[in-house]
Structure formats: structure tokens, C-alpha cells
Amino acid sequence: MAWFKRQVKGIQTPTSDKKEVPDGIWYKTPSGKIIRTVELKNNAYVSPEDGYHVRIGSREYFEILFDKNEFTELDANMESGDPLQFKDQKSYPSRVKASQEKSGLKDAVRTAYGKLDSHEVAIACMDFGFIGGSMGSVVGEKIARGIEHSIQNNKPFIMISKSGGARMMEAGLSLMQMAKTSAKLSILAKKKIPYISVLTDPTTGGVTASYAMLGDFNIAEPNALIGFAGPRVIRETIGKDLPKGFQSSEFLLEHGFVDFIVDRREMKSQISLLLRMLK
Amino acid sequence: MLLDFEKPITELEAKLDAMKKLAQESESDIAAAVKTLENKIHKLKEETFKNLTRWQRVQLSRHPDRPYTLDYIYEITDDFIELHGDRNMGDDKAMVGGLGIINKKSYMIIGQQKGRNTKQRQMRNFGMANPEGYRKALRLMKTAEKFDIPIITLIDTPGAFPGLEAEERGQGEAIARNLKEMFQLKVPVVCAIIGEGASGGALGIAIGDKVLMMENTWYSVISPESCSSILWRSWDYKEQAAEALKLTAKDMLSLKLIDGVIKEPLGGAHNDTKAAADFLKKAILKEIKALQKLTPEERISQRIDKFCDMGVVSE
Numbered sequence: 001m002a003w004f005k006r007q008v009k010g011i012q013t014p015t016s017d018k019k020e021v022p023d024g025i026w027y028k029t030p031s032g033k034i035i036r037t038v039e040l041k042n043n044a045y046v047s048p049e050d051g052y053h054v055r056i057g058s059r060e061y062f063e064i065l066f067d068k069n070e071f072t073e074l075d076a077n078m079e080s081g082d083p084l085q086f087k088d089q090k091s092y093p094s095r096v097k098a099s100q101e102k103s104g105l106k107d108a109v110r111t112a113y114g115k116l117d118s119h120e121v122a123i124a125c126m127d128f129g130f131i132g133g134s135m136g137s138v139v140g141e142k143i144a145r146g147i148e149h150s151i152q153n154n155k156p157f158i159m160i161s162k163s164g165g166a167r168m169m170e171a172g173l174s175l176m177q178m179a180k181t182s183a184k185l186s187i188l189a190k191k192k193i194p195y196i197s198v199l200t201d202p203t204t205g206g207v208t209a210s211y212a213m214l215g216d217f218n219i220a221e222p223n224a225l226i227g228f229a230g231p232r233v234i235r236e237t238i239g240k241d242l243p244k245g246f247q248s249s250e251f252l253l254e255h256g257f258v259d260f261i262v263d264r265r266e267m268k269s270q271i272s273l274l275l276r277m278l279k
Numbered sequence: 280m281l282l283d284f285e286k287p288i289t290e291l292e293a294k295l296d297a298m299k300k301l302a303q304e305s306e307s308d309i310a311a312a313v314k315t316l317e318n319k320i321h322k323l324k325e326e327t328f329k330n331l332t333r334w335q336r337v338q339l340s341r342h343p344d345r346p347y348t349l350d351y352i353y354e355i356t357d358d359f360i361e362l363h364g365d366r367n368m369g370d371d372k373a374m375v376g377g378l379g380i381i382n383k384k385s386y387m388i389i390g391q392q393k394g395r396n397t398k399q400r401q402m403r404n405f406g407m408a409n410p411e412g413y414r415k416a417l418r419l420m421k422t423a424e425k426f427d428i429p430i431i432t433l434i435d436t437p438g439a440f441p442g443l444e445a446e447e448r449g450q451g452e453a454i455a456r457n458l459k460e461m462f463q464l465k466v467p468v469v470c471a472i473i474g475e476g477a478s479g480g481a482l483g484i485a486i487g488d489k490v491l492m493m494e495n496t497w498y499s500v501i502s503p504e505s506c507s508s509i510l511w512r513s514w515d516y517k518e519q520a521a522e523a524l525k526l527t528a529k530d531m532l533s534l535k536l537i538d539g540v541i542k543e544p545l546g547g548a549h550n551d552t553k554a555a556a557d558f559l560k561k562a563i564l565k566e567i568k569a570l571q572k573l574t575p576e577e578r579i580s581q582r583i584d585k586f587c588d589m590g591v592v593s594e
Binding site for chain 1: 389439440441442443445446447448449450451452454455456458459460462463477479483486498499500501506509510511516519520523524525526527530531534536582583587589590591592593594
């Protein structure tokens with residue numbers, strides 16, 4: 001019965017071979033459209049029939065944006081510490097470890113530099129799959145260093161946000177990451193280096209209240225949830241149901257907080273065009 | 280209002296009063312007994328306030344008799360003119376600010392304002408500012424910068440307001456902009472947490488060359504109650520959450536997330552507004568005096584470096 005038994009213990013798949021998004025053969029969108037996952041991948045993970053943007057991670061965004069998927073990753077081994085010895089029902093290190101094993105990631109953001117349509121750029125991309133894309137010290141530090149790379153090399157900085165907000169388990173330290181990233185962005189702005197902020201589903205809390213809203217250009221994927229307070233909290237505060245489309249990309253466009261909405265299939269060409277116009 | 284741990288102290292104080300009254304009436308000499316009791320009360324106070332739990336500090340930070348921003352402003356300034364409005368949408372009553380004179384020098388003082396009674400609380404929206412509050416704060420800071428006036432911010436908020444209109448008008452954007460702009464302010468900026476320092480709503484006016492916390496205040500990414508409701512899925516673990524968050528002045532100082540702790544009068548700021556204001560004023564002015572010895576460029580780069588050093592990672 002050898003084929004029932006795992007012969008080598010533990011997970012042997014290297015991180016690079018791990019898949020985060022649809023790994024079945026078929027994918028069903030919320031409106032019920034069915035598509036083959038291979039086709040989905042070739043379509044920037046957008047369902048061709050209803051335009052639904054499947055939630056993807058840094059691996060997929062890097063593949064979509066970097067020419068030939070070639071890039072150099074920054075601080076790939078940075079991991080979280082446990083300065084507060086935070087413990088709720090689980091200890092913080094055990095949460096981090098579980099998330100690392102599940103996602104194959106070190107933390108909720110990856111940063112890299114390379115070429116986008118021949119433009120030299122630095123890109124930071126968040127992974128929602130890692131503790132809800134929450135921002136702790138690692139996320140703040142990697143983004144700050146990514147911006148620093150842009151400053152040192154005079155390269156545009158592109159930030160893809162996808163986060164539930166600051167990471168509670170790092171308490172005050174998480175809060176200060178909002179300050180840290182904004183500090184670096186204030187230098188980037190002074191040096192007149194372009195900063196493009198891409199808001200994807202979902203972008204909320206401390207991330208919205210810091211780097212996600214600070215782009216020279218704020219662009220959003222269609223129908224993403226973007227806001228400061230979460231919908232549940234607002235509903236409880238006002239004691240009423242929220243209007244349809246509240247806190248969607250389109251709502252933010254209407255109220256003047258994003259420059260335009262971009263279909264993921266055109267994201268690369270639109271960013272490239274913007275960068276060309278700024279040269 | 281009395282907090283649980285304040286009760287034994289007030290009981291003894293009542294006893295002391297009764298004893299003094301009795302002594303007057305009967306003209307008997309009980310000076311020694313009074314002295315003993317007074318010492319006992321002082322000792323008990325010291326013991327109690329030295330050993331407060333984190334949750335008890337949170338309770339003190341919210342004490343309804345605690346001085347609020349305007350109480351401190353009127354106490355520490357010789358003259359004050361309140362300035363209103365964000366020049367865009369309106370005047371947020373939860374965020375106050377204006378020019379004040381202290382020892383013949385001008386300062387721009389800004390802070391969240393809570394209300395003392397039901398009507399005031401409603402008007403002040405419980406100290407929860409809307410986007411126009413953060414924009415008003417930034418406008419006042421820019422005015423201060425223009426006229427080379429140092430900035431003092433006093434933080435006391437249960438959070439930025441999580442309402443429908445707040446989202447429509449860009450609560451996230453308003454706070455984010457403040458963070459970025461405050462890093463580049465050319466004048467000295469000193470911030471003090473005087474009550475509650477809840478998350479982004481507090482940080483939105485708390486990017487300072489020096490950030491201080493009063494002894495019985497808290498500052499963190501989330502309130503203990505909300506943390507409990509999310510991580511324990513119940514509102515009953517607020518004490519544990521407060522412990523886990525390490526949100527007191529002492530904690531935040533040892534984590535190097537703030538620059539100093541301001542002493543409060545024994546028994547807490549709510550027992551003696553004047554004394555509390557005096558400690559606050561001295562601490563802030565001392566910091567500003569030191570900061571004025573630096574050039575604007577030095578201040579900005581030190582301010583940025585300080586916040587960039589915050590965080591713990593392993594590589």
C-alpha cells in the first residue's frame with residue numbers, strides 16, 4: 001500500500017513551484033461563469049465572459065508586469081520577529097509559520113526591480129494570502145527599502161496594494177509602518193520620481209490611510225473593495241445597510257480618489273504609457 | 280465617576296474628612312491620627328498607581344473627568360485664538376486648533392476634542408474626526424510653517440470616524456496625506472498623547488520630531504475591545520488584549536515607538552488638571568527649545584530617520 005503513504009515526511013515542494021491561485025482545471029466566477037484555469041492564466045486571471053478579476057498574488061502580478069517575468073527580488077528572506085510575544089488564542093510566531101507553510105511566502109509583500117515594457121521600475125506587491133495581507137514590520141520595511149531602491153536608482157515606484165490593513169499582532173509597531181512608508185514616499189516625491197499606486201481587491205485600513213492613497217497616480221482594478229473602515233464597522237456605526245457599490249473602485253472614482261480604473265489585461269500597457277508620458 | 284481601583288482610596292479619604300470634622304466639633308487633639316491616615320492614603324495611592332494593569336491605564340485614559348485638548352490649551356496658554364475650517368468642506372468640531380501664546384512666544388496647537396456631557400459629546404463626535412478634521416489640521420500646520428511657528432499636537436481619539444460620509448470624502452486619503460506632509464514640515468513638531476491614541480486616527484496628527492505620552496494613556500493600532508472582538512471573537516477579552524497589545528506609555532517607550540513619558544499628578548490627570556497641564560507644558564516646551572537649535576533640514580531628516588528605524592524584522 002505504498003501509494004497511500006507519504007514516504008518522505010513534510011512538504012517537499014519548493015516555494016517556487018507552489019501555486020496560490022486556481023489549481024483545479026476549472027474556475028467558476030461569482031456570477032457563475034465557468035472557465036478553464038489555463039485560459040484564465042493566459043487572460044491575466046480575468047474571466048473573459050464577465051470580466052471578473054480573480055484575486056491573485058505577487059507571483060502572478062510580477063509575471064504580468066515584468067518583461068519576460070525577469071526581475072531581481074529585494075530582501076527575499078526578510079521575516080517577522082516577535083517583539084511583543086503577542087499571544088491571543090494562538091501565538092504570533094505560530095500564526096506566521098502556519099501562513100508561511102500554507103502560502104509558500106515569507107510575509108505579505110514582495111519587492112523587486114526589473115523592466116516593465118523596457119522602463120526600469122521597482123515594484124512592491126502585496127499578498128492577501130498571507131494573514132490577510134496585513135502590514136507588520138516586514139511589510140513596512142520591505143516597502144520602505146523598495147522605495148529607497150527607487151530613490152537611489154531614480155526609478156519609478158509601483159505599489160500594488162491588497163490588504164486588510166495593519167497587523168494587529170504587531171500592535172504599535174504595525175501602526176508605525178504607516179508612518180515609515182509615508183516618510184520614504186515624501187522623499188520620493190521631493191526627488192520628483194513617479195509613484196504609481198495600484199489598488200486591488202481589497203485595500204482597506206492602515207494601508208489605505210498611508211501608501212495606497214499617496215500615488216501621483218492612484219489606479220484601481222475594477223470593482224475592488226477600497227476604503228478606510230471596513231464595511232461591517234461602518235454598518236454597525238450608522239446602523240443602516242450600505243448603499244450598493246459603496247467603497248468600490250467605481251465609487252472612489254466618482255468621489256475623486258482614484259485617477260482611473262484599469263482592466264488588469266491593460267494594466268501593463270497603461271502603466272507603460274503613463275511612464276512614457278512622464279519621461 | 281469612580282473606577283474600581285480608585286474606591287479604596289476615596290473610602291479612606293472620606294474617613295479622613297469625617298475624622299477632621301469630628302476633631303473640629305469635639306476639639307479633641309487627633310493630629311497624630313490624621314497624620315497617620317494621610318500617610319496611609321498617600322502610600323495607598325502610590326502603590327495603586329504604580330501597579331496599574333494595562334487595562335486600568337486604558338480606563339484612566341478615558342476617565343470622564345480627564346482634561347481634554349481645550350482644557351489643556353486654556354491652561355497652558357496666556358492667549359489663544361481658535362481657528363476654524365478646512366477651507367473646503369466645513370469645520371470639524373472633533374478637531375480643534377489655533378494660535379496660542381506661551382511665555383511670550385507663539386505656537387500652533389492642534390488636537391482632537393471630546394465632549395464633557397451628552398450634548399457636547401455629540402457635537403464633538405466623541406473625538407472622532409472626519410476627513411475635514413485632518414485637512415483642517417494640515418491647513419493649520421501649513422499656516423504655522425509659513426510663519427515659522429512651532430507646532431504642538433495633542434492626541435485624544437478613539438479613532439478616525441468610521442462613517443459613510445467619512446468614506447465618501449476620503450478618510451484614508453486625508454490621514455495618508457497628513458502623514459506624508461508632516462514629515463516635510465520645516466518647523467518643530469511636538470506631539471503628546473493626552474488620552475486615547477487609537478490607530479490611524481491618532482497617527483494622522485502624530486508625526487513629530489518628538490512624540491510623548493502622558494503616564495495614563497494608550498497608543499496602539501487598535502483598541503483593546505476591537506482587538507478582543509476580532510482575535511477572540513468576543514468582547515470579553517479586553518484585559519488580555521490590552522496586555523497583548525503593550526499599549527501603555529511605558530511599553531511604547533521601551534519599544535522605542537515614542538520619545539518620552541510625561542508624569543501625571545498622583546491619582547491621575549483627572550484629579551488635578553492644573554498640575555497635569557503644568558507637567559505637559561514643561562515637557563513640550565523643553566523639547567521645542569532643543570529642537571529649535573537644529574536647522575529645518577536636520578529636523579526633517581532626523582524625523583524621517585526616527586520613524587524609519589521603527590519595526591523589528593529578522594534577516
